[in-house]
Amino acid sequence: MIVLEDVSVQYKGVDEDAIKRVSITITEGEFVCVLGKSGAGKSTFLRSLNGLQSLSSGEIIVNNIALSNLKERELRLIRCNIGMIFQHFHLIPRLTVLQNALTGTFGKRKPWKNLIGLFSAEEKQVAMNALRAVELEDFWNRRVEELSGGQKQRVGIARTLVQNPKIFLGDEPVSSLDPSTAIKIFKLLKQIHEEKKLVTIINVHDVQLAKRFATRILGLKNGELVFDGTSDEMSEDVMKQIYGSEYEKQLYY
Numbered sequence: 001m002i003v004l005e006d007v008s009v010q011y012k013g014v015d016e017d018a019i020k021r022v023s024i025t026i027t028e029g030e031f032v033c034v035l036g037k038s039g040a041g042k043s044t045f046l047r048s049l050n051g052l053q054s055l056s057s058g059e060i061i062v063n064n065i066a067l068s069n070l071k072e073r074e075l076r077l078i079r080c081n082i083g084m085i086f087q088h089f090h091l092i093p094r095l096t097v098l099q100n101a102l103t104g105t106f107g108k109r110k111p112w113k114n115l116i117g118l119f120s121a122e123e124k125q126v127a128m129n130a131l132r133a134v135e136l137e138d139f140w141n142r143r144v145e146e147l148s149g150g151q152k153q154r155v156g157i158a159r160t161l162v163q164n165p166k167i168f169l170g171d172e173p174v175s176s177l178d179p180s181t182a183i184k185i186f187k188l189l190k191q192i193h194e195e196k197k198l199v200t201i202i203n204v205h206d207v208q209l210a211k212r213f214a215t216r217i218l219g220l221k222n223g224e225l226v227f228d229g230t231s232d233e234m235s236e237d238v239m240k241q242i243y244g245s246e247y248e249k250q251l252y253y
């Protein structure tokens with residue numbers, strides 16, 4: 001469970017808060033999509049949840065542990081349980097699919113083992129299982145730089161599966177993919193979400209994707225939470241509230 005209590009974030013040298021007094025609770029089983037225009041605060045919001053972003057006020061409590069005042073070492077332990085996928089994948093292009101998936105073990109290993117890239121047979125098996133789950137088992141020995149965008153994101157998901165997190169975060173993970181690949185990736189994320197009973201929170205650009213997959217939609221505007229509801233409650237008025245004059249673009253996406 002993730003609880004935000006009156007959370008604000010202010011960047012140095014910027015007057016306006018990037019996140020403004022957000023209070024919400026997100027529980028196991030929720031598949032949350034966060035909507036908002038570029039600059040609305042989606043990435044800042046997501047980074048706050050795994051302690052990568054310090055707050056200017058308020059508190060975030062992840063599985064009963066308050067994040068503020070934790071030491072970096074303690075934060076790292078919490079982050080082991082939080083998987084993250086990104087728009088631009090954050091993979092290591094020259095390494096193979098399997099090697100990239102294995103980096104999902106890094107949080108739990110001794111640093112010197114990561115340096116020399118020595119993995120146990122068991123770790124390799126876990127990584128191969130993750131590659132099977134994302135249907136990339138046959139690609140295990142291919143370099144990531146040779147793959148398509150959708151395949152790269154599936155490697156990103158496999159890496160996160162290897163990490164075996166309780167919480168799955170995605171910062172616009174399908175924004176650089178074509179619409180049909182984006183839907184496939186979302187189906188995969190939803191399937192993993194249901195199998196592993198995760199908390200999943202994904203920033204999305206595309207309202208239609210959020211409406212189709214989310215059990216709960218959050219709308220951010222200028223750092224404020226202006227909507228918190230279900231797909232059915234995403235009316236045209238709500239869209240106008242979140243997107244302002246750009247809302248029509250979202251209707252025909």
Ligand SMILES: Nc1ncnc2c1ncn2[C@@H]1O[C@H](COP(=O)(O)OP(=O)(O)O)[C@@H](O)[C@H]1O
Nearest residue numbers: 011014018036037038039040041042043044045
């Ligand atoms: N490192 C930073 N320093 C100063 N301002 C930032 C920084 N990162 C983001 N911002 C500002 O905070 C606001 C929210 O940004 P962001 O969370 O990236 O929004 P989104 O992901 O919805 O596009 C924007 O106004 C952005 O310019």
Ligand SMILES: [Mg+2]
Nearest residue numbers: 039042043044
């Ligand atoms: Mg962003």
